[in-house]
Amino acid sequence: MKTILIVEDEDILREISKDYFLNEGYKVLEAADGKAALLSFQEHEVDLVVLDIMLPELDGWSVCRRIRKQSDVPIIMLTARVDEDDTLLGFELGADDYVTKPYSPPVLLARAKRLLESRSRIGKSAQPDDSVNTNGIRAHIPSRSVTIDGAAVNFTHTEFEILTYLMQNPGIVITREQLITKIWGYEYAGDDRTINTHIRNLRTKLGVKAGMIVTVVRTGYKFEANA
CATH class of the missing domain: 1.10.10.10 (Winged helix-like DNA-binding domain superfamily/Winged helix DNA-binding domain)
Structure with a gap:
């Protein structure tokens, strides 16, 4: 069972995304701020991170940067910004994909599946x-x-x-x-x-x-x- 860490400070969005992943058979961990996200990442085996940029305590850029220092786990960043430079910054810090808010949960799920499946496919073949x-x-x-x-x-x-x-x-x-x-x-x-x-x-x-x-x-x- 793959484990997804969802880092989102908006409770409703986090719950909706969580439900979609649970319905597909994933295990889901949650964090509402950057510090909690890093703590959860340290304590659990995580297969993919869904990471909002605008977070309390520690923003998504900082979380992404710290995760990348120790892991190549796939990261999908969530952003409410429309500035392409913000997206490019995420890639420069090591993000693998991004989804712009407001987003469709099925789209987020599809992006996550592709990242996970590409890694599993390589390992199996x-x-x-x-x-x-x-x-x-x-x-x-x-x-x-x-x-x-x-x-x-x-x-x-x-x-x-x-x-x-x-x-x-x-x-x-x-x-x-x-x-x-x-x-x-x-x-x-x-x-x-x-x-x-x-x-x-x-x-x-x-x-x-x-x-x-x-x-x-x-x-x-x-x-x-x-x-």
Whole structure:
């Protein structure tokens, strides 16, 4: 049974979302503020976090940042803001997806299912030694871990998905539309800056290997093993 941590200070919204997840067979943990959310995350095994941005005690940005220091658990951020820059900030901090308020609970449930299923699908299909290795970058599929020249580097769920997708298709131009379909699998409501932000995060973490992800102007990206 997968466990969902819902962090939302509006009681009605939290209860409605909770009911939808419970009806689908998930275990649900609740938190009404940022500090309670971090405490619950520390005390329980959590498979996915639904995280509101505007919270008392500690805001969603801070909670996301602290969770990312210790875990790559999928995070969906809830925001009442319409400013795209706020969404991009969430991605920069390590969020995997976002839902804008007011939202439909079935939509939130569908987004959560996709994130959870993509992780489970990789785990089930992979063999113990399944990995992608290129010029010192090793992405181990079953454990969703990455090492660069032997040193472990933490990647978020979405960053790992993008990196492995590019590495498994070396030299092939992958359009932004292909990445969006592969990673999110639903009608996209944002703009190209979302993908750009994830790619920028990837390059930062890849360090001296960053040049392997090549930008193809007005199209997308490709992974060049010899870059």
